Amino acid sequence: MRILLFGRNGQVGWELQRALAPLGHVIALERRGSGGYVADFADPESLALAVRQWQPDAIVNAAAYTAVDRAEGEADLARAINAEAPAVLAREAAARGAWLVHYSTDYVFDGSGDQPRDESAPTGPLSVYGQTKLEGEQAVVASGARHLVFRTSWVYAARGGNFVRTMLRLAGERDRLRVVHDQVGAPTGAELIADVTAHALRSALATPSLSGVYHLAADGETSWHGYARHVIEWARDHGHPVRVAPDAIEPIATTEYPTPARRPLNSRLDTTRLRQAFGLTMPPWQAGVDRMLGEALG
Numbered sequence: 221m222r223i224l225l226f227g228r229n230g231q232v233g234w235e236l237q238r239a240l241a242p243l244g245h246v247i248a249l250e251r252r253g254s255g256g257y258v259a260d261f262a263d264p265e266s267l268a269l270a271v272r273q274w275q276p277d278a279i280v281n282a283a284a285y286t287a288v289d290r291a292e293g294e295a296d297l298a299r300a301i302n303a304e305a306p307a308v309l310a311r312e313a314a315a316r317g318a319w320l321v322h323y324s325t326d327y328v329f330d331g332s333g334d335q336p337r338d339e340s341a342p343t344g345p346l347s348v349y350g351q352t353k354l355e356g357e358q359a360v361v362a363s364g365a366r367h368l369v370f371r372t373s374w375v376y377a378a379r380g381g382n383f384v385r386t387m388l389r390l391a392g393e394r395d396r397l398r399v400v401h402d403q404v405g406a407p408t409g410a411e412l413i414a415d416v417t418a419h420a421l422r423s424a425l426a427t428p429s430l431s432g433v434y435h436l437a438a439d440g441e442t443s444w445h446g447y448a449r450h451v452i453e454w455a456r457d458h459g460h461p462v463r464v465a466p467d468a469i470e471p472i473a474t475t476e477y478p479t480p481a482r483r484p485l486n487s488r489l490d491t492t493r494l495r496q497a498f499g500l501t502m503p504p505w506q507a508g509v510d511r512m513l514g515e516a517l518g
Contacts, residue, residue, distance in 0.1 A: 221425075224276035225249065226259060226267070226309075227283030231377035232323065235414035236282055243422060247274050261285075262297060264305040271312040278319040278421060279309055284353070288327070289480040291348040298348055303355035310363035319366045319424060321417060324433075326373040326405065328354040331484020334404075338490040339371075339433045347481035357433065366428055368420055370413070370436040370494075373487045374447075376509070377410035378516040384509070385516075387448045388455055391464045401445035401471030405487030406437045409508040420498050430497055435489035438505035445471040450506060454513050 221244030227233035228248035240246045249259040249270060259270050261283050271279065285291060285301040306322055313320040327350030328343045345351040357369045376382045390397055416436055424430040442450070449469055456462045474485065491502050 221245070221277045222247065222274065223278045223280060224271065224274050225280045225282065226261070227281065230282055230284075231375060231380055231382075231410040232413050233282035234379055235377065235410045236280060236417060239414035239418040240280065240421075243418060244277070247276070261301040261305040264300055264308040267305055267308050268312050271309065271316070275316065276318055278321065278425075279313050280321040280417070281306060281309055282323060284323065285349070288347060288349045288483075291352070292480045295348045295352075298352045299355065302349070302352035303359060306356040307359035307363070310360045310365045310367065313367070314363050314365035317366075319368070319421065320360060321368045321370070321421060322357065322360050323413075324357040324369055324371040325350065325353050326371060326487040326489055327484060328357070328371065329484055329486070331403075331486045333486055334488075335486075336488035336490035337435075337486075339435060339493055346484060349481060350484075361433065366424070366431045368417070368424055368431065369433040370417065371433065371489060372408050372413055372436045373405045373489055374407045374437075375410055375413065376407055376512060378512045383444070383447065384451050384513070387451050388460070388517075391452045391455065391462045394464055396468040396470060397448065397464050398470045398472045398476075399445040399448045400474050400477055401443045402473050403483055403485050403487065404441050404443050406439065406441050406489070407447055407505045407509055408436070408438045409512060411512075412438060412503065412508055416494070416498075416500060419500065420494075423498050434494040434497070435491050436494055437489045437491055437502065438508055439491075439502040440504045440506070441488055442505065443471075445469065447509075450509065451513065454510060455517065458517070460517055
């Protein structure tokens with residue numbers, strides 16, 4: 221099987237190169253492409269050339285415009301990358317009978333309530349980022365291509381910058397921290413996302429009726445404040461320099477930390493459909509974060 225992977229250098233894309241390798245030959249394109257081909261998501265039609273050149277059996281799209289706040293002022297670029305590009309990939313996948321794997325986000329919801337949302341819940345994005353991601357997944361579903369769309373949340377990885385690294389840096393510099401407590405979700409590792417993707421794609425190849433939208437997130441829930449406390453306590457317990465005291469991480473409301481883009485307060489995703497369809501168990505979010513911390517900090 222030939223798998224064409226877009227977004228190879230992102231958090232999820234990097235892990236997908238490893239996780240997908242046992243399934244077949246993975247062709248991982250950078251933004252400027254491979255073998256002289258341009259794979260620039262700001263120019264969605266250029267992606268069609270790559271698909272026609274490589275003629276994959278499966279297309280995995282891990283590329284996205286993820287600068288949530290900047291998207292408020294770059295709506296056209298965000299839409300090209302998050303909506304128009306997936307539409308092109310879906311069109312090409314449908315034309316050649318290939319599978320398309322695409323990633324979406326909890327930001328397609330309005331974040332109201334306090335219960336996990338399943339795949340049938342009404343959408344209502346609060347930001348340009350969320351709206352363009354919703355348009356992207358809708359284009360994939362409407363294309364007629366066999367697809368796996370995974371909505372996930374609070375993605376992290378040992379590689380690159382992320383919330384964990386920011387908290388550890390600040391905890392080593394400051395006596396007190398203020399962290400939002402009224403946004404709730406499940407930190408979900410890129411490694412877990414990649415492994416679930418490989419397992420699901422293998423199953424879907426054998427059972428085409430598994431085509432659809434799924435929620436993919438680690439088990440459990442926490443706030444950004446709870447996430448920060450967990451990370452800092454782990455660092456302290458493992459002998460890493462932490463200046464901030466355990467009781468000096470102050471919980472604050474989202475309204476006290478204004479940003480250009482509105483964030484959903486409720487990012488809980490119900491993963492029942494994913495677990496039942498593919499026979500999976502989602503590990504607790506703490507297990508993945510602890511493993512990442514061990515890899516990143518030693």
